[in-house]
Amino acid sequence: MTEQLYPWGHTRRYNDFPTYFRGKFSERVQKVSVDAGFTCPNRDGTKALNGCSYCNNQTFQPDYCRLEKSISEQLQQGIDFYSKKYQSMKFLAYFQAYSNTYADLAVLKARYEEALNHPRIVGLVLGTRPDCVNAEILDYLAELSKSCYVMVEYGVESVQNKTLKRINRGHQFAEAKWAIEETARRGIHTCAHLILGLPGETRQDLLNQARTISKLPVENLKLHQLQIHKGTRLAVEFKRQPDDFHLFTAEEYLDLVVDYLELLNPAIIVERFVSQAPPGLLIAPKWGLKNFEFVAKLEKRLAERNTWQGRLFG
Structure with a gap:
């Protein structure tokens, strides 16, 4: 029996990032993280001092990202690591830590262009907040x-203003909507990052989130389960009032x-479903699942339910 081709042109039951990425470039391309020394309006006192309640940047920053090294040195160390396996690989400089559009334009140009001057860097991925871009930067x-x-990856986190306030995000969803629309309008690649399971959000809220995000010109989507990390305000709140939190089991999530994907616009490329924090920083939930193991379970569940991304979209 011939396997079904889905709207994204292949037989996987969701519009997956690896397949898209391989088709986008004529050669193997890998992201390399870099810490360019940016801060965040939620940490420097512009909006707050303590950051978002869930945030601990140590949970995703590779060891080679250290501020005592220049951008070029960090990139070279990351490139050397990946080149051991693939000599001909090209790279994207992934400005990941904190808000990487939060500076004067002259500073941004200098840091981005330092990265692009490396002969094996073919582009930029810029992690930032929706309230840290303006027309001048986007132009x-x-x-x-x-x-x-060029991809701009926005931390949207939730589409509900009450949740954004609860987690001390410092902006409303309207700012995320504006940033994504203005970025896409200029022909720049967009990515939205969302956390599933934030305090106070119900299962129905999360399914409605899929419908809301599907109306925006989001190209890539990163999802992950709520995790409680050491050294965060959320960890203090969790210890004081654990009943305020519903931390999904792996099966629940x-x-x-699957239900979220059914509602999601099939044009959106899904880059990630789960996050893995270093064991020493993770308080809960402790699933013991690696990303690829979760994806294997997801693909099996989609097949069991004979469903796919966008089946209920529209």
Whole structure:
């Protein structure tokens, strides 16, 4: 029996990032993280001092990302690591830590262009907040994107203003909507990051989130389960009032993601479903699942339910 081809042109039951990425570039391309020394309006006193309640940047920052090293040195160390396996690989500089559009344009240009000067860097991925871009920055990125790949990855986290306030996010959903629309309008690649399971949000809230995000010109989507990390305000709140939190079991989260995918615009490329924090920093939930293991379970569950991304979209 011939396998079904889905709207994204292949037989996987969701519009997966690896397949898209391989088709986007003529050669193997890998992201390399870099810490360029940016801060965040939620940490420097502009909006707050303590950051978002869930945030601990140590949970995703590779060992080679250290501020005592220049951007070029960090990139070279990351490139050397990946090149051991693939000599011909090209790379995207992933400005990941904190808010990587939060500076004067002259500073941004200097740091981005230092990265792009490396002969094996073919583009930029910029992690940032929706309230840390403006028309001037986006116009510059649009011009830059004519000669290299540029993706702006926005921490949206939730589409509900009450949740954004609860986690001390410091902006409302309207700012995320504006940033995504203005970025996409300029032809710059977009990615939205969302956390499933934030305090106070119900299962129905999360399914409605899929419908809301599907209306925006989001190209890539990163999802992950709520995790409680050491050294965060959320960890203090969890210890004081654990009943305020519903931390999904792996099976609960698996079924939620299937339901979420059914509602999701099939044009959106799903880059990630779960997050893995270093064991020493993770308080809960402790699933013991690696990303690829979760994806294997997800694909099996989609097949069992004979469903796919976007089946209920529209």
